[in-house]
Amino acid sequence: MTILVTGGAGYVGSHAVKELRANGIRCVVLDNLCRGHRELVLDADLVVGDVGDTDLVLRVLTEYHVEAVMHFAAYAYVGESMHEPGMYYENNVAGSIRLLRSMARAGVKSVVFSSTCATYGLPQSMPMTEDHPQLPVNPYGAGKLFVERILQDFDAACGIRSVVFRYFNAAGADPSGQIGELHDPETHLIPLALDVAAGLRDHLEIYGTDYPTADGTCVRDYVHVSDLAQAHVLGLRYLQAGGTSMSCNLGNGAGFSVRQVIDTAESVTGRKVRTLHSARRPGDPHALVGSATRARERLGWCPRFDRLDTIIETAWRWHQSRSRGTIGAR
Numbered sequence: 581m582t583i584l585v586t587g588g589a590g591y592v593g594s595h596a597v598k599e600l601r602a603n604g605i606r607c608v609v610l611d612n613l614c615r616g617h618r619e620l621v622l623d624a625d626l627v628v629g630d631v632g633d634t635d636l637v638l639r640v641l642t643e644y645h646v647e648a649v650m651h652f653a654a655y656a657y658v659g660e661s662m663h664e665p666g667m668y669y670e671n672n673v674a675g676s677i678r679l680l681r682s683m684a685r686a687g688v689k690s691v692v693f694s695s696t697c698a699t700y701g702l703p704q705s706m707p708m709t710e711d712h713p714q715l716p717v718n719p720y721g722a723g724k725l726f727v728e729r730i731l732q733d734f735d736a737a738c739g740i741r742s743v744v745f746r747y748f749n750a751a752g753a754d755p756s757g758q759i760g761e762l763h764d765p766e767t768h769l770i771p772l773a774l775d776v777a778a779g780l781r782d783h784l785e786i787y788g789t790d791y792p793t794a795d796g797t798c799v800r801d802y803v804h805v806s807d808l809a810q811a812h813v814l815g816l817r818y819l820q821a822g823g824t825s826m827s828c829n830l831g832n833g834a835g836f837s838v839r840q841v842i843d844t845a846e847s848v849t850g851r852k853v854r855t856l857h858s859a860r861r862p863g864d865p866h867a868l869v870g871s872a873t874r875a876r877e878r879l880g881w882c883p884r885f886d887r888l889d890t891i892i893e894t895a896w897r898w899h900q901s902r903s904r905g906t907i908g909a910r
Contacts, residue, residue: 587652589616743815748831753898760898788860797838804885831870
């Protein structure tokens with residue numbers, strides 16, 4: 581069996597490739613390297629190209645005898661999507677449509693899709709379940725929701741079954757330190773805190789300290805990237821066994837505040853993380869926590885790295901391997 585992993589040179593995609601290979605599953609990565617990194621693809625064939633290139637995708641699907649697709653390729657900066665909505669809809673939505681049309685032509689009937697809790701918008705209840713209203717408040721979330729609905733239509737019309745994973749805050753790195761988070765610019769809290777601890781940044785801004793939470797800072801649900809990768813392999817096996825299309829949240833079901841993340845980063849690194857307090861950012865909810873009961877019950881998903889200190893320890897190991905110049909070392 582061969583799996584096509586689009587966006588497999590990115591953060592979550594590269595960890596999915598590593599998990600697939602650990603399970604003895606052959607895979608080929610398709611990534612245009614616009615935001616992915618060649619060095620994160622450890623043990624798979626890499627085809628440099630775009631999911632929107634229908635001729636290339638069809639050739640890869642047929643020449644590699646691909647049986648299923650994991651689709652990660654997407655732009656993923658919420659703020660950028662607000663300023664460049666056309667770019668996001670063209671890449672994330674139109675690119676997905678072209679990929680699905682190529683799959684239909686090649687007779688590939690299974691896809692595991694990387695979606696997001698941003699499809700829900702502002703929380704109306706917590707923990708958020710898959711039945712929570714989907715009312716996205718930015719083009720990034722809206723585009724992912726469009727693709728979710730398009731997948732339903734391709735299932736009805738072409739028999740392409742899908743597992744859609746809506747994840748909360750992906751965090752951490754492969755425990756070996758071989759691969760991890762490598763964004764430019766970096767916007768995620770944990771790597772930013774570790775940059776400050778390492779002396780690469782002067783300080784970390786905390787946006788809002790007067791929220792209705794235990795310590796006044798925002799609360800988010802952090803899920804380890806290797807646990808996300810494990811879920812994708814379980815989703816693939818579910819489809820292989822004849823499972824019908826479904827969507828699942830992926831999260832820990834418990835939130836950690838910004839202050840808790842900073843305190844834990846200081847404990848793990850043994851270094852001070854200097855902070856500055858800033859005003860709330862518009863649209864930031866005080867808390868986002870998801871329920872992953874469906875993934876646990878239907879797929880048997882059981883996160884292995886659900887402690888905040890463990891998540892940050894793996895991220896710090898990756899951070900140190902980068903500073904030593906050992907990215908991708910086997």
